[in-house]
Each structure stands twice: as C-alpha cells, then as structure tokens.
Amino acid sequence: MKALRSGPDLVYDILGVGFGPSNLALAIAVEEHNAKAPAADRLVAGFLERQPRFGWHRGMLIDDATMQVSFLKDLVTMRDPSSDFSFLCYLRERGRLVDFLNQKTLFPLRVEFHDYFEWAAARVSHLVDYDAEVLAVEPVTAEDGEVRWFDVRGRVPGDPSRTVVRRARNVCLAVGMEPHLPPGAVPSGRVFHTSELLPRVAELAAAGTPVRRALVLGAGQSAAEAVDYLHRTFTGAEVCAVFAKYGYTPADDSPFANRIFDPEAIDVFFNSPPQVKRSLFDYHRGTNYSVVDMELIEALYATTYREKVRGRERLRMLNVSRIRDVRTLDDGLEVAVEYLPTGELEVLTADVLVHATGYRPPDISGLLGETAKLCLRDEEDGVRVGRDHRVELCSPVTAGIYLQGGTEHTHGLTSTLLSTTAIRAGEIRDSLLARRAARRPATASASPAPASTG
DSSP: OOOOOOSTTOEESEEEEOOSHHHHHHHHHHHHHHHHSOGGGOOOEEEEOSSSSOOSSGGGOOTTOBOSSOTTSSSSTTTOTTOTTSHHHHHHHHTOHHHHHHTOOSOOBHHHHHHHHHHHHHHTGGGEESSOOEEEEEEEEOTTSOEEEEEEEEEETTEEEEEEEEEESEEEEOOOOEEOOOTTOOOOSSEEEGGGHHHHHHHHHHHTOOOSEEEEEOOSHHHHHHHHHHHHHSTTSEEEEEOSSSSOOBOOOOTTGGGGGSHHHHHHHHTSOHHHHHHHHHHTGGGTSSOBOHHHHHHHHHHHHHHHHHTOOOEEEEOSEEEEEEEEETTEEEEEEEETTTTEEEEEEESEEEEOOOEEOOOHHHHHGGGGGGBOBOTTSOBOBOTTSBBOBOTTBOSEEEESSSOHHHHOGGGGSSTTHHHHHHHHHHHHHHHHHHHGGGOOSOOOOOOOOO
16 A cells, blocks of 8 residues: 655655645645746645545535535635636536536535545545544654654554654644534434434435434534435435524625635734634624525425425424433434423434534644644633744744644634635645745754654
8 A cells, every 4th residue: 555655764844634625725736836846946745644535524415415615716726726626627527517617506516526626636646645544743853952843653554553653844734623512412323413414324224224203403504404315315204403593594695794705804804803803703603604505494494385285294393492301212212302482391202313513623732742732822722823824833843833724713714614725725835835945044954863664
C-alpha cells in the first residue's frame, strides 16, 4: 500500500490532518503552485485521513437532496476561476456539462457534488494517505530552544498495529465536525444521528426489521430531510417530527443576508470587537443554523395536507415539544414526548429515533495533547487565531498550526462551511510561502531526525 514518505531526510512544509473538502482544497492549491514554481520554491505537502477513502457526509447523501451552496463555491473557482479542478471542468470530463446547464440551477445534487470531490481527491491522491489515523502531534525543539517542527505520529495504512512519525514545519487541522447527541442519548441500531441515516436504514431493511413508527428530533435542514426520506422510504410507517419550535424556520438565503459569506465579510468579522462579533453571529444565524429550505418546508406541508384530505395521516408534526425519556424495549423503543405549553406527556412506541441535533467542533486539545499548551487563548478561552488561519503560539515556537474549522469565534459563520473553502485554502498556502520566504536566511541549522516507523 502506498504511503507518504517519512524519515530523517524529509521535513514537510505542511502536513494536513484530515482530508475532507477543506484540506482537499489546500492540497489542490499547493499542487497548482508547485506545478508552476521552480523546484526550490515548491511546498512539500502531505495529508493524513483516518477514513479508508474520501468521504463527506456519506450518511446523508440522499438521492434527490441538493446542495445549499452554489456550484461556483467549489474547491477552486472563488480563488482561481481558470483552475481545471473546478466543478465545471468535472462536468465536462464526465460528459454532463450541457445537461447540467440545461437544468438552469446553481445547486447540484449532493451525490453529484460528492462525486466531484472524489474526482478531485483522486487527482491529488499522491499527497494523501487514507486509513492513517493521527494519534499525536508533538513539538520538536531545536538546539537553540526554539520549537521549529512538529512530529505527527499516526498509524501505518494497512497495518494499524504500527505507527510512523512524520516531521513538519506546519500542520493544518481540518478534522471536521463531530455529531452531537443530547445528554443521556444512547446510540444503538434503533437510535442514531442523522450522520448515519442511510447506512442505518439499509441495515434495518437488510435485517427485515419492521418500521411502523419513526421519530426525528430536530428542526434544521438535516431533520427535515430525514423526515422526508423516512416518510418516502417506509411507506407504511408513521413519521413524527419532534421539535421545540412552532414550525420549521425558513433559511434566510436572500442576497443581502448571503453577503455574510463573502470573502470580504471575513475581514469585517475578524477586525470587529468581541461584542460586534457576537451581534453579527446572532443576527445571521438564520442563514445556516436550525433553518430549512423553503422548498422542502412547503413540500412537507403539502404532504401533511394531502394526508389530512385522504384521512390517513402518516406525517405528524409534534411541534412545541421535546423528548423527555427513551426506554429500550425488546422489539423497539418507548419514547415520552412532552408538549411544552401544558407539560402533557405522550408515550409513543417507536422502531427508530433519529437525532438531527447538529454537530460540534472537536476540541483540538484531544488531538494536540501537550502541543495544545502552546496555543494562546482569549478571555473566553477560545484559541487565538490570526487572519491567515494560523494559531497564535507562545514563544519560542516558530512551527505553525493552521485551522480549517473551529474558528467561528474569530472568522465568522464560514468557518465550517463550503462558501469560502477555496479562498481559505489560498490564504493558507500564501501564508506558508510568505513565512518560508521570511525564514530562509535564518534557518541554516539542520532538522533533528524524527523517529522511524515502529
């Protein structure tokens, strides 16, 4: 199995941890720079991904679900419209460019955009190791006391009992978001997060498990999509949407509100005082959090109305409600749902409970270990991050840690979204190049050798 090189003669300029869309975009930005630069100016880059292959929210690749972001906000176009890594170039290679244009839409199918990501990832596959879980990021101190490198320890692809250490001047963490479950929720074959929707439903079908009633907790886009999918998949089942709101809230995708995702808006947010940052975030939550596309809201409402007309209501909206208790039975679940205005409890027997309860950024301390102590923090214990997405580190550390994700407190709403992925990748690449150019005259000392495979 192919593996990224390691050893005493190799120091990476950038070693990425995680290989979702964000670090994929960075890999492309580096690859395009290296293709044009003389050998001495090229960046040595590598990426490590714990999944066995590229995958991005595979559990929610519902066949007819569309993207909520324009195809022009792909991996490269906002940074370089001439790049041949664009979604349009992908369509041309797949033979669907004209067909796509005839649809007159900016929003491709989610499964198609995932295929685009896989197409792009295959073109830079020489830069990435899959099935390579990172275990630790350890600081390396030079003879003068300066922390100049990081040793990244990870599992050997194909042989998880062995580890390998690779040395890097910079690491870029892009490990994605972690599914969030409510306190006390116990995952099982019948209780799971929307991130596992498709494989869990397939398992139920393969096992011949009858689904007579399914509950979905949550009021955002993923919740509404899960409700719609379960209703269409289990045609004899009752599907109950449980949420504390009175009804689904439409996403604010109006042109002026969407300017919060413009690259220039990041500068405005980054340079604002803390109270203005909080206000901007609160004002524009409706563009992304706990909101649903109006088209899907209207489709679900139309379904409930048709069922009322026909006298058989399979789709129920348990609004202004919350789940108070879940008991596991031999052949299903017993779920207590509280109607908040009165406190009345309705106990429902169910076969499936899906938590559409969102995601949380991971705590980078868990991955960085002792290295996390080098990160400077603000008054609210948030990691301090520069405009170039580089973590501010204590002296005497000159090695770099870049973050793609987990920076909403410094860079705004787009921290975890695709909207500025291409731009951010270019900014990180340019930061690496600028810092290397500034460092060159003062780096005559050799790098100490990292540990070998063990």
